[in-house]
Amino acid sequence: MTAVQERSTAAEAGRPTAVRRRRLFKWRGKKPSVGAVIVYIAAGLLGVFWLLPLVWAVSTSLKSETEASLGQDIHWIPREWSIEGYKVLFERGDHLTWMLNSTVVSTIVTVLTLVLCTLAAYGFSRFDFPGKNIVFGSIIAGLMVPGQALIIPLFDLVNALHMGGTYWGLALPQVVAPVMVFILKRFFDGIPRDYEEAAKLDGAGHFRILWNVILPVSGPIMAAVGIFTFIGSWNNFLWPMLIATDPSMMTLPVGLQAVAGGYGLFYAQTMASAVLGAAPLLIVFLVFQKRIVEGVAGVGLK
């Protein structure tokens, strides 16, 4: 004790505050405070708690029908593991059709949204043309129009265009996203114009500049817009429900809803279809987690 005290007093004589601070910091790094421990435990428990509904769905889906049925006691780990629920679904095959439909529709929506909104945002950001302010102003006004309030006339319009029950009828009305134009334009506005001027001197055209100069530095924002458009379209429910009345044209959310009642008391099967329905986007999310988190931040704050 005395030796330590002596050493510390000796050090303090030299550079007192610096040493004391460094020691305090090290101690904190090794042994977290009680408050920090509580925060970690609370946060960890909350995280686990939040996942319980999904875990419960997976757990039920891996039980046999008898074990999953309501009369049974609640247990999280199946006593007898069974993939019966999944087998039945795959034999029926509807899920694959719906997943394919969802993939086609969401891909059309995402690609078209990215192309159209990028072109428009570039046009608004880099050019002056007659009527620009009026056109841009009306698109900004479109930010305020709630899509769901338009379903009645939109439904009428799509049928008048003979697109009812087709991929185009499902996808095209979802493409109009004024907010994406707004977000992309704001991002393009922030890109310095020096590079473009240089490219222009080299004789590059506007598309070349967009492709070779603007897009390479817009990766994260394009990814964010693309991912959110895809998620939004994949999970869209009301519009596909109105348009795709034929089971072969249904998207995943609509198809799942259409058969949900039909499973009756087959809970393992119901939960298997829930797990299959959740899986594609959950996998996308886990793969692109970092991008998505950054995307929300970028879209929300910039």
Next chain:
Amino acid sequence: MTVKTEAPPVPAAMVRPPTDTKKQSWTGLWFVLPFVAFYALFLVWPTFLGLYYSFTDKSLTGRAASWIGLDNWFEAFGDERAWNALWNTAEFTLYSTPPLVVLSIVFALLVNRARRIGWFLRMAFFAPFVVPVSVVTMIWIWIYQPDGGLLNHYLELLGLQNADTNQIWVQGEGGVAMWSVVITTVWWTLGFNFLLYLAALQTIDPSVYEASSIDGANWWQQLWRITLPLLNRTTAMVIVLQLIASLRIFDQMYIMTGGGPNRESEVAIHYIYIAGFEGFRIGYASALSYVLFVLILIISIFQFRLFSRKED
């Protein structure tokens, strides 16, 4: 300002990109035209078409529509079922917005403190957001099962409920159905607000906290005097986005409760859907849509002002 005016004026052409020739100035239009075409067809046109329909007796059955003036509008304002649906929508918005804002702040604060398990928490809180609504409802209807469902089981275990009188959730009377959907919605959509807050928190300069610690502020004071005020703008944005999203409630309510019991949870878009697609009355449904439209528009104007303030 005075200093600036004294400086020699810079020719506009030197600051802006070259837009001298007439030909170049039209080029921009070609870039925006494809989007504008889509926009005009699928957003502007339906907006006016809907307004026009609201003055007609247009029907889904396809018979010729005729102009009936304000009849639909008068009917809408006198329609008890419409008022009920609007009230239920307001109720849902009122119940769902506070937890979706407050809990997302709390979760974001927790995650911001527990950074070493941040990846796990971000995953856990945001994962439900990417799950399709029909899957969310399947899982929650299963959890809410009155007899032998997960929720009632644990309520009984905790002694909060008598085993003989199982609580009915999704068709529960006296607002229980509504609350069941609110809870499901909070679980499903909280992740988005949470990420917005987390991102905002991570932009706060840590030196602000260090400085206030030296001044002797504890974490409670730091929370109320530093963190929350710095999050003001995020909070305003989250509230507005949340209000708009909640007013548009349809999917999970329609699937889970079907509007029941006794239309206690029949919301605005659901009634629009019933009037238009079950009652075949496109004209009347359009008038109803416009009432909701105007409500959302009013809130959106606040949103727009938030957006444009950021431009400054």
